[in-house]
Amino acid sequence: MSMEEQGSSSAGGDDGIERMMKQLGLRDEDMDDVVFEAEDPPPEEATRWMIIARFACLGDWEKVTEGGPWAFRGNLVLMAPYDEFSKPSSIKLNHIDIWIQIHDLHIGYAPMVKALASKVGEFKISESNSFGFEGNFYRVKVRLDVRKPLKSVVSMSSNQWRLTNVYGESQTSERYKTWNTLKDISSSSSLPWLCLGDFNEVLRADEHQGVGTRSLNQMQGFRDTVDLCNLIDLGYKGHF
16 A cells, blocks of 8 residues: 555544544544554444443442443434443444333233233333333333334234143142142243133132032132233133
């Protein structure tokens, strides 16, 4: 390369830095600790500015990394941990955590919140229905891949569901084993779930037909299991 070409290339690089500083509102003294790698610049359409930040305490780090998403002058800010030794350009900035809302979901479909959110992105956490907010919706945090198209609507349709045929422990002192088994099955999957069979227990005293009365503690154990597993009593007709 001739001296003239080298001078032209250097001038072009300086112009690019000046444009970046003007775009970000930076001054010369703000660039004192900035190191520019000597390598061929990427195509203009693929250029992304990267800023390395150091936090004085864990609380500040958590506030910034978990309090987003953040934007700068209308552009989405992507974040990733940095170990201070890796080459900055090797850091992959492809994901962002955002909050989404799932509206008008019947309480019977509450176990499907995770599955629905997973259709949008990687499920992170979920808040209880409308706690602290107005409206009928679930608030869920998901991790999105910014390289993929954004989904605004997802379908609940699915050909998969679960069926569990239950026969409750006949001895009341052992009935808790049935409830524990149902709780374990409930937490093992988010697919729609149907439980049927003979639970050897009733939810309410008026469901019992026969000699003697039902123990309130035994019925409460059944009710607690139904609530915890997000099951709905479909009712019945006739005598079984």
